[in-house]
Amino acid sequence: MGYAAHKRVLQRLNPLTTTFEIIYYKFFFSINLHKTFAKDQRLMEKAKTLKDIATRLNMSISTVSKALSNDASISILTKERVQKQAMEWNYIPNESARHFKLNKSFMIGLIIPDLLDRFYVLAINGIEEIAAKENYNIFLTQSHEDIVKEGNIVNIMIRNRVDGVIVAITKNTVDTDFLEKFKLVGIPVLCIVREPQNQSFNYVSVNNRKGAFKATDFLIKRGHSRIAHIMGPETLQISQIRFEGYKEALQKNKIPLDMELVKVVDFTKQETAIAMQRLMKLKSPPTAIFTFKNDISLDAIGFLKRKYPEKLDLIEFTDFGNLPLFDYLEHKPVASIVEDFYEVGKQAAQLLFRMINIDEDAQKDNCGKIEIPCKLIVHK
Numbered sequence: 001m002g003y004a005a006h007k008r009v010l011q012r013l014n015p016l017t018t019t020f021e022i023i024y025y026k027f028f029f030s031i032n033l034h035k036t037f038a039k040d041q042r043l044m045e046k047a048k049t050l051k052d053i054a055t056r057l058n059m060s061i062s063t064v065s066k067a068l069s070n071d072a073s074i075s076i077l078t079k080e081r082v083q084k085q086a087m088e089w090n091y092i093p094n095e096s097a098r099h100f101k102l103n104k105s106f107m108i109g110l111i112i113p114d115l116l117d118r119f120y121v122l123a124i125n126g127i128e129e130i131a132a133k134e135n136y137n138i139f140l141t142q143s144h145e146d147i148v149k150e151g152n153i154v155n156i157m158i159r160n161r162v163d164g165v166i167v168a169i170t171k172n173t174v175d176t177d178f179l180e181k182f183k184l185v186g187i188p189v190l191c192i193v194r195e196p197q198n199q200s201f202n203y204v205s206v207n208n209r210k211g212a213f214k215a216t217d218f219l220i221k222r223g224h225s226r227i228a229h230i231m232g233p234e235t236l237q238i239s240q241i242r243f244e245g246y247k248e249a250l251q252k253n254k255i256p257l258d259m260e261l262v263k264v265v266d267f268t269k270q271e272t273a274i275a276m277q278r279l280m281k282l283k284s285p286p287t288a289i290f291t292f293k294n295d296i297s298l299d300a301i302g303f304l305k306r307k308y309p310e311k312l313d314l315i316e317f318t319d320f321g322n323l324p325l326f327d328y329l330e331h332k333p334v335a336s337i338v339e340d341f342y343e344v345g346k347q348a349a350q351l352l353f354r355m356i357n358i359d360e361d362a363q364k365d366n367c368g369k370i371e372i373p374c375k376l377i378v379h380k
């Protein structure tokens with residue numbers, strides 16, 4: 001019972017309360033108040049500092065700090081002594097003071113288009129693994145494919161003084177000048193998954209060109225020559241790169257490029273349906289289709305089920321992705337390009353921390369791309 005509660009009890013004592021009862025309540029109150037003060041005193045005594053530990057162990061504050069940080073220059077015996085004393089005193093490091101002293105926030109920013117996209121979630125997990133090893137937190141944001149919101153997030157991150165930023169630009173982002181704001185205030189920035197048209201940013205993704213080549217070449221080896229390509233938005237550099245891989249496979253196999261077989265969609269079911277309708281209306285429709293990603297393939301297969309069920313088993317699909325649910329579907333792509341986005345996230349984070357730690361090679365503009373190999377898997 002605290003001080004306020006005891007005071008209310010004493011105030012409720014009426015004139016008829018016996019002297020003995022009053023003495024009892026006051027005695028009970030004083031005992032509990034003493035216990036409260038004693039508890040507070042113990043808590044205060046537990047709030048030890050680096051200086052307290054250093055004094056107790058007859059060491060310098062610097063040595064204690066390094067021992068608690070697991071510095072390689074400190075002997076194992078010294079680390080054990082310091083850590084044991086810190087545990088006995090329930091020592092809690094003052095992180096704010098540490099961050100201020102190092103002029104770091106120990107936080108990196110992450111801007112992605114959509115948290116519902118499982119591929120971005122895999123990349124986030126890879127980034128998080130490396131960030132945890134560096135004792136960093138992640139400031140995670142979503143642009144929702146909105147270029148205005150994307151620009152606003154940049155300003156928020158600068159105000160919060162993140163130490164570095166990883167960005168997956170929106171599908172509509174063409175001008176990346178807004179990212180230059182980070183460089184102007186000394187915050188390293190790099191892009192993942194979607195390659196910016198501005199080549200002055202470091203970039204980490206899968207090898208999209210080779211993946212598109214494999215997906216198209218696979219269909220050719222299965223006897224197809226009328227192969228359509230449903231690509232993503234033209235504003236996305238990655239769409240153009242996959243288109244180049246598609247063309248390369250056709251050229252290698254001496255199949256002429258027919259632009260009537262190439263359709264551009266904006267990742268909506270309606271646009272995929274329009275693209276499929278136009279392909280089916282051609283005098284010589286495709287017998288196979290390579291799509292930008294799984295979702296487009298599923299929407300295209302759904303369209304065939306509704307409008308051209310007789311064609312459903314005659315048109316084969318390949319794509320980028322490999323959704324787990326493919327194992328349970330009767331109608332699905334014959335093969336998919338598997339992208340290791342977890343590894344993309346890990347390597348992006350590793351590069352960012354080299355940039356944060358003033359690695360001159362990593363800081364250079366036009367440092368180039370890191371492309372993670374991708375592989376083709378056949379669905380059974």
